[in-house]
Amino acid sequence: MDTSNPAVFVNGALLRMYVGRRVRTVIQVIQSDSGGVTGKSTDDHQLVVKGSQPTIPLTNFVEVIGIADSDRSIRAEMWTNFGNTFDTNNYNQLCQLANGEYKHLFI
Amino acid sequence: MAKTVTPDAISILLSNPSPDSSSNLPEIVVQVLDLKLTGNRYMFNASDGKLTVRGILPSNLSSEVISGNIQNKGLIRILDYTVNDIPTKSEKYLIVTKCEVVAPALEMEIKSEVKSEEVGIILKPKQENEMKSEVKREGAGILVKPKQEIVTKSAAQIVHEQRGNMAPSARLAMTRRVHPLVSLNPYQGNWTIKVSVTSKGNMRTYKNARGEGCVFNVELTDEDGTQIQATMFNEAARKFYDRFQLGKVYYISRGTLRVANKQFKTVQNDYEMNLNENSEVEEASNEETFIPETKFNFVQIDELGRYVNGSDLVDVIGVLQSVSPTMSIRRKSNNEMVPKRDITVADETKRTVVVSLWNDLATNLGQELLDVVDQSPVVAIKSLKVGDFQGISLSAVGRSTVLINPDIPESKKLKAWFDSEGKGTSMAPVGSGLSPSTKTGVRSMYSDRVTLSHITSDPSMGEEKPVYFSIRGFISLIKPDQTMWYRACKTCNKKVTDGMGSGYWCEGCQKNDDECSLRYIMVVRVSDESGEAWISVFNNEAEKMIGCSADELDKLKSQMEENSYQMKLKEVTWVPYLFRVSVTQHEYNNEKRQRITARDVAPVDFAAESKLLLEELTKKASQ
Numbered sequence: 001m002d003t004s005n006p007a008v009f010v011n012g013a014l015l016r017m018y019v020g021r022r023v024r025t026v027i028q029v030i031q032s033d034s035g036g037v038t039g040k041s042t043d044d045h046q047l048v049v050k051g052s053q054p055t056i057p058l059t060n061f062v063e064v065i066g067i068a069d070s071d072r073s074i075r076a077e078m079w080t081n082f083g084n085t086f087d088t089n090n091y092n093q094l095c096q097l098a099n100g101e102y103k104h105l106f107i
Numbered sequence: 108m109a110k111t112v113t114p115d116a117i118s119i120l121l122s123n124p125s126p127d128s129s130s131n132l133p134e135i136v137v138q139v140l141d142l143k144l145t146g147n148r149y150m151f152n153a154s155d156g157k158l159t160v161r162g163i164l165p166s167n168l169s170s171e172v173i174s175g176n177i178q179n180k181g182l183i184r185i186l187d188y189t190v191n192d193i194p195t196k197s198e199k200y201l202i203v204t205k206c207e208v209v210a211p212a213l214e215m216e217i218k219s220e221v222k223s224e225e226v227g228i229i230l231k232p233k234q235e236n237e238m239k240s241e242v243k244r245e246g247a248g249i250l251v252k253p254k255q256e257i258v259t260k261s262a263a264q265i266v267h268e269q270r271g272n273m274a275p276s277a278r279l280a281m282t283r284r285v286h287p288l289v290s291l292n293p294y295q296g297n298w299t300i301k302v303s304v305t306s307k308g309n310m311r312t313y314k315n316a317r318g319e320g321c322v323f324n325v326e327l328t329d330e331d332g333t334q335i336q337a338t339m340f341n342e343a344a345r346k347f348y349d350r351f352q353l354g355k356v357y358y359i360s361r362g363t364l365r366v367a368n369k370q371f372k373t374v375q376n377d378y379e380m381n382l383n384e385n386s387e388v389e390e391a392s393n394e395e396t397f398i399p400e401t402k403f404n405f406v407q408i409d410e411l412g413r414y415v416n417g418s419d420l421v422d423v424i425g426v427l428q429s430v431s432p433t434m435s436i437r438r439k440s441n442n443e444m445v446p447k448r449d450i451t452v453a454d455e456t457k458r459t460v461v462v463s464l465w466n467d468l469a470t471n472l473g474q475e476l477l478d479v480v481d482q483s484p485v486v487a488i489k490s491l492k493v494g495d496f497q498g499i500s501l502s503a504v505g506r507s508t509v510l511i512n513p514d515i516p517e518s519k520k521l522k523a524w525f526d527s528e529g530k531g532t533s534m535a536p537v538g539s540g541l542s543p544s545t546k547t548g549v550r551s552m553y554s555d556r557v558t559l560s561h562i563t564s565d566p567s568m569g570e571e572k573p574v575y576f577s578i579r580g581f582i583s584l585i586k587p588d589q590t591m592w593y594r595a596c597k598t599c600n601k602k603v604t605d606g607m608g609s610g611y612w613c614e615g616c617q618k619n620d621d622e623c624s625l626r627y628i629m630v631v632r633v634s635d636e637s638g639e640a641w642i643s644v645f646n647n648e649a650e651k652m653i654g655c656s657a658d659e660l661d662k663l664k665s666q667m668e669e670n671s672y673q674m675k676l677k678e679v680t681w682v683p684y685l686f687r688v689s690v691t692q693h694e695y696n697n698e699k700r701q702r703i704t705a706r707d708v709a710p711v712d713f714a715a716e717s718k719l720l721l722e723e724l725t726k727k728a729s730q
Contacts, residue, residue, distance in 0.1 A: 085714075087714035087717065089718075090714060090717040090718060090721060093721050094721075097721075097724065
C-alpha cells in the first residue's frame with residue numbers, strides 16, 4: 001500500500017482545513033456536466049468535483065480522492081463508485097473521529 | 108558457682124545475634140541436649156530450661172566432644188557465638204565459636220517451671236503448642252521435676268507467640284519492604300504485602316479421596332486497590348482463622364501463588380494465593396492501617412445482557428427510581444422465609460433495571476433507600492448476580508455492598524446527567540423485548556454482543572442454564588473429513604436407522620421410507636479479533652452459509668474431481684457472519700466441556716455494524 005501521499009477523510013465542513021492537501025470524501029451525485037460533478041457531502045454541503053471522470057457511469061454515491069481546490073471544490077484524481085445505497089451518517093461520524101480524537105490513527 | 112543454666116540464656120543469645128567479640132558477654136550457660144554427630148560436626152539443642160535453640164559446634168570443637176569434655180546433658184559456658192537464620196524456615200541456629208565446659212552430663216534435662224503471667228506468653232486455645240502453666244517459680248534456683256509436662260518450644264516459636272499480634276515496630280532494624288499486589292507472581296517468593304481483609308469466608312469442612320480437611324479463604328485488598336483471594340487449608344486454616352478479621356490490615360509474607368481457577372474466582376486477578384503454616388501474617392499497627400476504597404467495575408445497564416445467567420458478578424451504578432416494600436419470600440431449599448425488597452435504578456443508557464435485595468440489605472438498607480428515594484440519589488452496588496427474570500434482572504448476594512451517593516466520579520457524572528436530562532426522559536426496562544430464545548435474528552444479533560474470548564475464557568459458563576450471545580466472526584475452518592451430516596426422516600427430520608430390507612426406519616414416525624434426506628450437523632471453527640472457538644452448526648444455519656443443501660454437497664463429494672467439494676467448503680471461510688449462539692456445559696468422557704451452538708446466522712449488515720461500532724466508540728469516549 002502506497003502511503004507516500006495520504007488523503008485525509010473529509011466532509012463538507014472539514015474540506016476548508018485542507019485546501020491544497022490531498023483529501024478523500026464520499027458525495028451523493030446531484031448533477032453531472034461539463035463543469036464537473038456537483039454533489040452533496042455527507043454533512044449536506046454542496047461540493048463541486050472537477051477532473052477527468054471515469055468512462056463508466058457514476059453511481060449514486062461516489063468516493064473521490066484528489067487535491068482540495070477551495071472550501072467547496074476538489075480536483076479529483078481518482079473516482080470510485082460506492083453504489084446506490086450508503087449510510088452517510090456513519091461516514092460523517094468517521095470523518096469527525098478521524099480528524100478529532102483518533103487523528104493519530106490516520107496518517 | 109552453682110552448676111546450673113543461666114536463666115533466659117536463650118533469650119539473651121537471640122536478642123544479641125552478632126555480639127562484638129571484644130564486648131563483655133554476660134554469663135551464658137546452657138545445657139547441651141540431643142548432642143549428635145551430623146556430617147563432620149556436632150549438632151545439639153541448647154537449652155536454658157525454658158527455651159531451646161538448635162546449635163552447632165564447629166569442627167574445631169569436635170575434639171572436645173570426642174574427648175568427653177562436652178557431654179550430652181552437660182553444661183557449657185558460651186564465650187563467643189553467632190545466631191543465624193535458617194533460610195527456609197522461621198527458625199534460628201546458634202553457632203558456638205568458643206565455649207568452656209562447666210559441668211559434665213547432669214542426671215537429667217533441666218526444665219524450669221513457668222508462671223504464664225511472668226513470661227508473658229499469650230495463651231490461645233487454638234495455638235498449636237499448648238503450654239500448661241504451673242505454679243510459680245521458686246527463687247533463683249530451678250526445680251527439676253521429671254514428671255513435668257511442659258513442652259519446650261524452640262526460641263522461634265516463643266518469640267513468634269509473644270510477637271504474635273504486636274506492632275512491627277518491635278522488630279529490630281528490619282525495614283519492611285512492601286510489594287504491591289499487582290507485582291506478585293508465582294516465580295518470585297520473597298515478598299511482603301500489606302493488605303486489608305475485605306471479605307472473610309466461613310470455615311468449611313470437606314471430604315475427598317485423600318481424606319478430610321477444612322478450608323477457608325479471605326479476600327485481600329492492598330492500598331492500590333488490587334485484590335487477590337487467599338486460601339488456607341487444615342493446619343494453616345486453623346492457625347489463621349481467628350487472626351484474620353474483616354477490615355483489619357496485615358503484613359503477609361511467605362505465601363505461594365498460582366494461576367487462579369476461573370471456576371471459583373471471585374476477584375479480578377490472574378493469580379490466587381495460598382498460605383500454609385509457615386506463612387507469616389502480622390497485624391499492622393494503628394498508624395499503618397488503611398481503608399481500601401471499594402473498587403468498582405461498573406457495567407452500564409444496557410450492557411448487562413452478556414452477563415445473564417453467567418458466573419461473573421457485576422457492579423452497577425444508577426439513579427434510584429423506586430423502592431418496593433419489604434416482601435417475605437419462602438426459600439425453596441429449606442422453607443425459610445427471607446425478606447426481600449426490589450429497587451429500580453436507571454443510568455445514562457436510558458434503561459432501568461430491577462435489583463433484588465435480600466436479608467439485611469432488604470430490611471435495613473432498603474428502609475434507608477425508601478427514605479431517600481424522592482431525592483433520586485445515586486446508588487452504587489458491588490457484586491450482583493445477573494439473572495433472566497423479565498429479560499434481565501439483578502440480585503444481591505452475600506458479598507454485595509451498597510453505597511448511597513458515593514464520592515466517586517461516576518456518581519457525580521450520573522447525577523449531572525440526571526439533573527440535566529435524565530429526569531425528564533422516559534426510560535425503558537432493559538429486559539423488554541428480550542427473550543433468550545428469540546429466533547427472529549434481527550434484534551438479537553445486536554444484543555448481548557460479545558467477542559469469542561469472552562465465551563472461551565469462562566469454561567463454566569452455561570453450567571445451570573444456557574447463556575445466549577451474539578457474535579460477529581468469520582468461519583476460519585470447516586474440516587472436510589468430518590461427518591458432516593446425518594440421515595434424516597423426510598417427514599420429521601429425526602435421525603433414521605437402517606430399515607427392514609432396504610430403506611430407512613424412522614422411530615418417531617414409525618414408518619419405513621425408501622429415501623431419506625441428509626441434514627447438516629457439523630463443528631466449524633469461527634474466529635474473530637479476540638480469538639477462535641469451535642461452534643456446532645445444524646442444518647438451517649449450515650445451509651445458509653455453505654449455500655447448498657447437504658444432499659447437494661454429498662453429490663459434489665462423490666464426484667470424480669475431489670476439488671469441487673473442498674472448494675465449496677473453502678468458499679465458506681473468511682466471509683463475515685453474525686451468529687446468535689448458546690453456550691452450555693456438556694459432559695464428554697467424564698469431563699465437562701463448553702459447547703457453543705449456533706442458533707441463527709445472518710450476513711453482516713455493514714451499515715448497522717458501523718453504527719454499532721460508532722456507538723461503542725462514543726460510549727468508550729465518555730467513560
